[in-house]
Amino acid sequence: MISQTYTIIHPQGFHARPTKIFVQAASQYPCKVSLTKGEKKVNGKSSLSLLTLGLAQGDEVLLEVDGEREEEALKELGALLTQIFEE
């Protein structure tokens, strides 16, 4: 299992579209993907769970990946967490 903490910089936070893009990418990896904000930890492959995490600009989020191709997943998914999306 590997993990890293990121700060969300997308001004509008992780609403429906960024969430969809993240979940789409996460679903392509065989490893487990989870995201933790504060006390709350959710499955990174479910859009609704991710939405209920409520990632806003400036929030710190811990990304954990566990299993096959975890390093690759951390790199790609970590970059998505610090991406600015088109609005």
Next chain:
Amino acid sequence: MTEYLTGVAASPGIAIAKAFKFASTEFRPEKETITDIETETDRFRQAVEKAKLEVDAIRQMTEEKLGAQKAEIFEAHLFLLMDPDLIDNTIDKIADEQINAEYALHEITNAIVDMLQEMDNEMLRERAADVKDVSGRVMAHLTGKPYATLTGISEETIIVANDLTPSDTAQLDLNYIRGFVTEIGSRTSHSAIMARSLELPAVVGAQTLLDRVTDGAIIIMDANEGKVIIDPSEQELAAYQEKKIRYEERRAQLKKLATQASVSADGVHVELAANIGSVEDVAKVLENGADGVGLFRTEFIYMGRKSFPTEEEQVQIYKHVLEKLNGKRVVIRTLDIGGDKELDYLELPKESNPFLGLRALRFCLTREDVFRTQLRALLRASTAGKLNIMFPMIAVLSELREAKRILEEEKAKLIAEGVAVSDDIEVGMMIEIPAAALNADAFAKEVDFFSIGTNDLIQYTMAADRMNEAVSYLYQPYHPSILRLVQLVISAAKRAGKWSGMCGEMAGDQIAIPLLLGLGLDEFSMSASSILPAREQISQLSQAEWKSIAEEALQLGTQEEVKQLVEQRSASR
């Protein structure tokens, strides 16, 4: 009787039409016990599949109408229709509790919606609308009752609703629908964003709306001000019809200017740039046809968070802005903190005169770690466009030299690390301290450009705190003393073959613009919404003529005299 309502101005414009009251399908299913679990879950799965086909059709239609990016929201909806939290949980509930699919879906949806609505972030709270939208569609297939849509409207109307879902908004027929008013929502709700790209007037958050409007009532909506008038009088109707025509003519006129160059009547080219504080502002910059970004206030990147932004995060932000501006000049000002701007995670010692204290570059030179991180991020982003780096609050040459030395060091380090850095970065400084303005000739030799920050220049020249109401009368942008300092800076730049700009409020001011053009200012940076009016104004001014008027203004004694002179000469043309 006429009624008045106010809400949030979500998408500009004026519309007058009959109200079409739109009730969304709110279905409260009864709980029923079932025996055949397999049949029930199959029925649910089929309803989900049908909903997916519908959403996909809306996605395709939106892609054709508004492009792939706007259609992505419906891809997100398709994802929700596959989400384990919604679909699998509903199926589990049907099986575990032996209940009908309608009731199970209703319960699961409500639980998710409640969770989303408890968020302290408005943007995310509104995502509940997405969940309700897809779930309502599945429900319609389960019950066999049609999902209420806005298709099939065939006369001019203004839609009046509690809320509009993303799919409602995407399906609005613009041949007949003149605008919409909703009871809930904000500027960032999906329907508001959609309305702006459709250029459809919209007022959101107009509370008690549905209680006051009857179906078919005449409504005036002034979405520029967030006003709604229900059952207006004859006079109001006439007044707004005229206002609507004037507004639309003006809008069309300005829109034409968005793609034109900024040129004076006698053929002098200037640059009309925009001030921004975040990546969110870029859309408005492009919409208003700015020639570039004249001031990117980076302090907002540092605010509203718990620690300093990392180099990586900053690279993302600067790159994004540079790419969006597509080769047009972007002037990025290094961190301007202190004065009235504080950071929660940075304990600065209390100062009795913060505006005269350790702020902006002065602070950065004492916290080189923070400064170097920003410079490295800027340099790393530099290949994404036309980057200009600007240092704020410089009083003496040694400050400029020190800042440039650190910049050069970081540049050399990056190159040694094998990182690509643009060799076309201009380095300049703000002029906001009178000492720097008076010494502009010396500075001009060591920078590529100046940008005059008038808000601070005025406060320091007049020795009047701009936060103090009691001395606000001293905020006099057209005062000859200010104009003379501005003139010193512009002419020093010209002598050294450099360019000069202005990024304070004054640059977009209708009285100041003719004088600044006359004094030979090259770049005017202002809020994005002022650009088109400024471009129009400049196209009607002769630089040669205003050169002599500006010289006259420099000889006057008071701000009032200057203002009078400008008004007289403008009117006499």
